[in-house]
Structures are given as structure tokens and as C-alpha cells.
Amino acid sequence: MLPFDILEYQQRLSHTKKRMEDCGIDVLLITDPANMNYLSGYDAWSFYVHQMLVIVIDEDQPLWIGRYLDANGARLTTWIYEENVIAYPDHYVHSDQHHPMDFISEILIQIGQGNRTVGVEMDHYYFTGKALEQLRKGLPNARFKDATLLVNKVRMIKSDQEIEYMRRAAQIADLAMQKGVESIYPGVRECDTASEIYAHLIKGTPHYGGEYPAIVPLLPTGDRTSIPHLTWSDRPFVDGNAVIIELAGCYKRYHVPLARTISIGQPNEQLKQVTPVVLEGIQAVLQKAKPGITCGELEETWRTTIKKHGYEKEARLGYSVGLNYPPDWGEHTGSIRKGDPTVLQQNMTFHLIPALWFNKDGIEISETFRVTESGSERFTSYPQELIIRDHLDNGQIS
Amino acid sequence: MLPFDILEYQQRLSHTKKRMEDCGIDVLLITDPANMNYLSGYDAWSFYVHQMLVIVIDEDQPLWIGRYLDANGARLTTWIYEENVIAYPDHYVHSDQHHPMDFISEILIQIGQGNRTVGVEMDHYYFTGKALEQLRKGLPNARFKDATLLVNKVRMIKSDQEIEYMRRAAQIADLAMQKGVESIYPGVRECDTASEIYAHLIKGTPHYGGEYPAIVPLLPTGDRTSIPHLTWSDRPFVDGNAVIIELAGCYKRYHVPLARTISIGQPNEQLKQVTPVVLEGIQAVLQKAKPGITCGELEETWRTTIKKHGYEKEARLGYSVGLNYPPDWGEHTGSIRKGDPTVLQQNMTFHLIPALWFNKDGIEISETFRVTESGSERFTSYPQELIIRDHLDNGQIS
Known part of the structure; x- marks a missing residue:
């Protein structure tokens, strides 16, 4: 099912973590669908709702966080373990009451990442100004760093x-x-x-x-x-x-x-x-x-x-x-x-x-x-x- | 050439300005390509670079600001006067040195809008976290308001x-x-x-x-x-x-x-x-x-x-x-x-x-x-x- 050997994904992840380390980033929030695909295999037309791949520097597996309708797609198209696929309920979708970044912030705090240095893809399509603001509010003890192009640079040399x-x-x-x-x-x-x-x-x-x-x-x-x-x-x-x-x-x-x-x-x-x-x-x-x-x-x-x-x-x-x-x-x-x-x-x-x-x-x-x-x-x-x-x-x- | 009568565009603009007034917004920066099209007619696959339509509440005409390669497209597909089509040079494109929002901020200051209340489409695709940050830096005397869905709501009732x-x-x-x-x-x-x-x-x-x-x-x-x-x-x-x-x-x-x-x-x-x-x-x-x-x-x-x-x-x-x-x-x-x-x-x-x-x-x-x-x-x-x-x-x- 995966287009690449699992070892190739792991190698990409390890190159990404090396760059995270160089930049002092503990937790990388990936919004770019190409970067999500590159590291996890995730492939679906779901980037019109907020979704993320979360790389924690000292964890082996990425987390996929997205809309619950799309969680089966994450299970099917990625090498991520079942328990690392986390879905937010539908009332977060295109709502002026609830924002998916509030959900994602809560998850990050629950798994003990709320006070670390968090990299975000500041200038990628689909990482909106609102997403940035909600994350800042939801993770008041985190430090934020711009990780635009961090994964893109890993992608430059093809296998x-x-x-x-x-x-x-x-x-x-x-x-x-x-x-x-x-x-x-x-x-x-x-x-x-x-x-x-x-x-x-x-x-x-x-x-x-x-x-x-x-x-x-x-x-x-x-x-x-x-x-x-x-x-x-x-x-x-x-x-x-x-x-x-x-x-x-x-x-x-x-x-x-x-x-x-x-x-x-x-x-x-x-x-x-x-x-x-x-x-x-x-x-x-x-x-x-x-x-x-x-x-x-x-x-x-x-x-x-x-x-x-x-x-x-x-x-x-x-x-x-x-x-x-x-x-x-x-x-x-x-x-x-x-x-x-x-x-x-x-x-x-x-x-x-x-x-x-x-x-x-x-x-x-x-x-x-x-x-x-x-x-x-x-x-x-x-x-x-x-x-x-x-x-x-x-x-x-x- | 335009798919709608110019009066229809003007009516849309006037509905938009009414909402701006209700929200206390003087200058509306529109990133959503559908909203740009709705108000100006602009139609091109250029939303993969930063671009904006600027509505100033006391000006008759919107401003189109985008990449210089796309300016001819703005001249051809919109009802905007030639002098309101403003283009940034190519070194702003996908660069880690120069950001188009710096250019846009300078323009807004030049035309006397630098200290007004600016609405931005905070949660629209293509309005990135970085765009928000650069605008805030570039327009230190402006007040920012969230104008997500402001134009979308005008769009709901069709002609x-x-x-x-x-x-x-x-x-x-x-x-x-x-x-x-x-x-x-x-x-x-x-x-x-x-x-x-x-x-x-x-x-x-x-x-x-x-x-x-x-x-x-x-x-x-x-x-x-x-x-x-x-x-x-x-x-x-x-x-x-x-x-x-x-x-x-x-x-x-x-x-x-x-x-x-x-x-x-x-x-x-x-x-x-x-x-x-x-x-x-x-x-x-x-x-x-x-x-x-x-x-x-x-x-x-x-x-x-x-x-x-x-x-x-x-x-x-x-x-x-x-x-x-x-x-x-x-x-x-x-x-x-x-x-x-x-x-x-x-x-x-x-x-x-x-x-x-x-x-x-x-x-x-x-x-x-x-x-x-x-x-x-x-x-x-x-x-x-x-x-x-x-x-x-x-x-x-x-």
C-alpha cells in the first residue's frame, strides 16, 4: 500500500529530526500536505480542513491529527500506528465557535509537550494566521519557532x-x-x-x-x-x-x-x-x-x-x-x-x-x-x- | 470579458463596505481567491503566491496587489483601473529574504492607510501565519481585526x-x-x-x-x-x-x-x-x-x-x-x-x-x-x- 519502503520513511524522519535538533525545535507541527505525505505517506484531499502531522523529537512515531472523517484515510495510507491517529469531532469543521487548533493544543498538553519549543510552518499554505493565534493561546507555555521549509529542504535530494x-x-x-x-x-x-x-x-x-x-x-x-x-x-x-x-x-x-x-x-x-x-x-x-x-x-x-x-x-x-x-x-x-x-x-x-x-x-x-x-x-x-x-x-x- | 455587469460588482462592493462599517474596519485585505474574484473579477491560478485585493472604505476602487507576472492578468480580468493594479518584483516570490507583505505594508503606508483599522481574513487558506506577522511588523500603527468570512457572507445570496x-x-x-x-x-x-x-x-x-x-x-x-x-x-x-x-x-x-x-x-x-x-x-x-x-x-x-x-x-x-x-x-x-x-x-x-x-x-x-x-x-x-x-x-x- 505505501509507495515507499518503511525504512525510507524512517530515514526521512531521522533527517527531519536532525534539522529540528539543529534549530532547537522539540515538536514540529507540519501543515504542508506534501510534507505530511513525505514523512507519513498520508494522501487524501483533506487539506481544506485543518490537520497536522506532529513530530516529537524523542518519539519514534509521528502523530496524525485531523478530522474524524479522515482518520480512516490516515490509518489506510500511512505507516503510523493506530493509536497515533487522533481525530477531532465534526463540530470543529469550518465553525466560528470551535477551532481545530484548540483541540490540537489540548492534545499536545495531554502528551506532555505543552512547554516545549514548537516549530510551525509559518508561511505554508493552510497554516493560517488564525491557526497561529489559536496555538499561541492554547499553548501559553510553549516557545514558537518558524520552521517554514524545514521539511522541504529534506525533500530536495530525491531517493x-x-x-x-x-x-x-x-x-x-x-x-x-x-x-x-x-x-x-x-x-x-x-x-x-x-x-x-x-x-x-x-x-x-x-x-x-x-x-x-x-x-x-x-x-x-x-x-x-x-x-x-x-x-x-x-x-x-x-x-x-x-x-x-x-x-x-x-x-x-x-x-x-x-x-x-x-x-x-x-x-x-x-x-x-x-x-x-x-x-x-x-x-x-x-x-x-x-x-x-x-x-x-x-x-x-x-x-x-x-x-x-x-x-x-x-x-x-x-x-x-x-x-x-x-x-x-x-x-x-x-x-x-x-x-x-x-x-x-x-x-x-x-x-x-x-x-x-x-x-x-x-x-x-x-x-x-x-x-x-x-x-x-x-x-x-x-x-x-x-x-x-x-x-x-x-x-x-x- | 467580465462575467458580470460592472454594476453587479459595485453592488457587491457596497454590501462589503456596509459590513466593514458594521465591524469598524477601514481597510479590508482580501486573500481568499474566491472573494478576490467576487469583488474584482480577478481569475487566474496565481494564489500560490501572496496576493491581495485591498478595499479602502472611502475609496471607489479596490487595489489589486500581486506578483508582477500576474499584473497583466489583473488588468485583463478585472474592472479595476490600470493605476490600481500594483505589482511586486519577482525577488519577493518564495524567498526567505523578502516577504510580499512587507511590500504591501509599504504601499498601505504610502497611500495613507497605515494607521487605520485593518481587517484580515485570519482563517482563510493562503493567509499564512507569516503573512499576519509581517503585516503586524510592517504596519505598527494599524489595528487589526479578524474579517474571516466577511465577504463570504455577502456571497451567500446569489444574483x-x-x-x-x-x-x-x-x-x-x-x-x-x-x-x-x-x-x-x-x-x-x-x-x-x-x-x-x-x-x-x-x-x-x-x-x-x-x-x-x-x-x-x-x-x-x-x-x-x-x-x-x-x-x-x-x-x-x-x-x-x-x-x-x-x-x-x-x-x-x-x-x-x-x-x-x-x-x-x-x-x-x-x-x-x-x-x-x-x-x-x-x-x-x-x-x-x-x-x-x-x-x-x-x-x-x-x-x-x-x-x-x-x-x-x-x-x-x-x-x-x-x-x-x-x-x-x-x-x-x-x-x-x-x-x-x-x-x-x-x-x-x-x-x-x-x-x-x-x-x-x-x-x-x-x-x-x-x-x-x-x-x-x-x-x-x-x-x-x-x-x-x-x-x-x-x-x-x-
């Missing part, structure tokens, strides 16, 4: 099994991209292509069923290609427009994102000119990447490569990627941007997405890569190029 | 245009349910059915393209039907098992959820016995619902109806539903549960999901309904029954 899951996610990404691209014709609606992409992301391959990605497929079109985070509409594609597809295959919650730019009909001059620059930049970064290089140096490589051709890009180029839940597949640790000091190590994984956006349009061609012993390797095999969907008079694509 | 969008979402829900159910055969994988459902949710109808629902389709199967929030796997369906499908059609971000229970082959005795009880309970609640009745009275109706047959259910039965973004389509205001004092009013909309879960399995049959002038009406038209997928020897379904 061989995690890499294997990402390879399967990559097969799904390749397939969904191919089917999505093939569906694009003038007159087809954006939502029809999004539907095709989704269908294949979820169906997966005959061997590996797909899962929901942490971000929906994005496919800005025409002058919206300059606005990367708009979702699809039901407008039809128009000949002469470009479409950017950004998607991720997902397997066992591991993501491999992939972006491509598609020209419907022959590309305009700007796209024609900028494509080889982006491709040269990507190649330069992938060749530069190896253990010991920093994320900042990767950005510098990109910047100097495209500058030769007169281009500049201000936004970051990429980020660490892997296990995740909505609303983001990025890990929020290493970013490929100016001055980022993250040092690449073997089996770190990044989404390199050096998009160029102009006033009225943009181009995105991306690769997810793994840092190998001596370099880097792509996960997907989809052609790294500007894709041209030129429809002929007989309705065929050239 | 005719909102109801129309929910009717379109209902058509999509009916279609996706039908296609999902038709795909279920022994040997088909759960992910194949999830794929079919997703494809139709997103494609929508020929007239109305679908959008991503705020929760993925859930389809617990076999003994997992007792665990409502697990997502699909790639295991094949087995003859004799039950499947619960819970999905929502989504149009212009308005949701109509729908759940049904499907028996693969003939249902077991428990399912046969409990189905008419659930259906009787649903009918009783829908007949009871009308303006003036409380949510608590609806729960009482359900409870006494099923108790006659010896059943009890502890969890809540339903909740207010409508406009939303991941991770939840519920509005977090009225809940159909014991003692809830919410008084039904015309054009409130609820998802009534009186599931019964037992130790090893469960049943869910749900309806999304609108409170009418004198009663209630369902949005979807999918048959309200236990669905039996009995495959014959020739592979046909009876």
Missing part, C-alpha cells in the same frame, strides 16, 4: 525510488503533451484541448495511472501568452495565434512539469527569432548543471547566453520540483535566479522554465531535469522545439 | 446571473456523472473513470466550456467508500463492489456538486436497505427547505427522518456552495448541521450531502439546491437513486 516515480510522471507528461498538441486546430475550443490534456494526465499509461497535478494545465493563447497563469476559456483557437501549454504529469504525487509553445499556422517573426535563443539558453543551462554549481550560476549562464542575442529576462528561471499538492508543484526551496546560493547535488530535481514574455505575447519551452553524478538529464523526451500546427486545405496538419 | 451560471455548471455535472458512470465496468481502472469524468467536466457542453473544479472528482471504491476524501488509484473495479462518485461541474468558477453511489453488479443487503432511507431523508430536507427555516432545522428534519429507520449520522449534512477555487468548493458560511442558526433566504445555494458511512463502506447521494421564493429546487437532473451497473454475459450493462 532512487522517488526518481523512478518522477520518470513515470514524465511518461505521463509526454503523453498528455502529445495528445494536447494533436488536438489543436483552428476552431477547436481551448477547453477541448484542456479536456484532452486532463484526460491523459489522469488516465496515465497502461502501466501507471495518473493523478491530479498540483496546478491545472495552463494554456494561454494569442495575446494571453504574455499572461502565464490564466487558465483556459471556451474561445476557439485562431489561425496565426500561438498557444503555450504548461502541464505536469503526476505519479504518486511526484510531478514532472513540461511546457511547450505551439504556433497555429506559421509562426510570426518574433517567435521565429526568439525560439533558437531560448533553446540555446536551455542547452547552456543543462550543460552547466552538475553537483557543486549553484542555482545562481545557472541563472548567470542563461543570462549571458541570451544577452548575446539582445534578450533579458527578469523573472526566475526555475525551481526545485517533486512531491506536491495544490496549489503549487514547486518545492519553494532552490530557485534558479540571480544570486540563489543553493548548491546542486546529485538527485536534486528542477523545473527549468526560462520563459520570455513580451508585451503582447511570450514563449515558454521548459525541461524538468535531475542533477546526475556529473551533469544533468532531462526527464521527458518530448521534442525540444517550437511546435508548428500548420493545417493544410484537406484538414491535415503538415 | 440571478450567478444562479444562471450555476445552472450551466449543473448541466456539466450531469454530463460528467453520466459519462463517468457509463465508463464503470469490472476491470476498468479507477483512473480511467476519473479521466472520463475530468474530460467532460473540462470540455463542458457545446455551449458552455467547463472549468477546473475546486476539488478533484472523488471516487472511493469497495471498502474505501467509508473514506470519503481519498482520491482515485489505478486499481481495477471489482464486480460486487460499490463506488461513490462525488464531482462538481464548474462554470465561471461557480460550482454545482453532485454525488451518487454506484453498485457494480447487484448491491449488497446493506446498500439495498439504506438507500431508501437516504432518499427519504433527502426528500424530507428538500421539502422542508424554504426562506425562514434554519440550517439547524434542516438537520433536525434529516435526523428524525432517518432515526425512524434506526440510522444516525454525526457529520454535517451540507454547506453553502457557489463561487470557489481550490482546495474547497464550500463557502464556509452556513452548514446544514445540528443547531446551525443560518436562516435560509431566497437564492441561497447549498450542497446537501447526507452521506452515511459505516465501518467498511458507505453511501452518498447528494443534491445541490437553491432556496426559492417558497421552497427549494435541485440544480441537476441526474436520477436520484442507487445506480446499478450489472454487466451481462455479453458485456452489456443491464
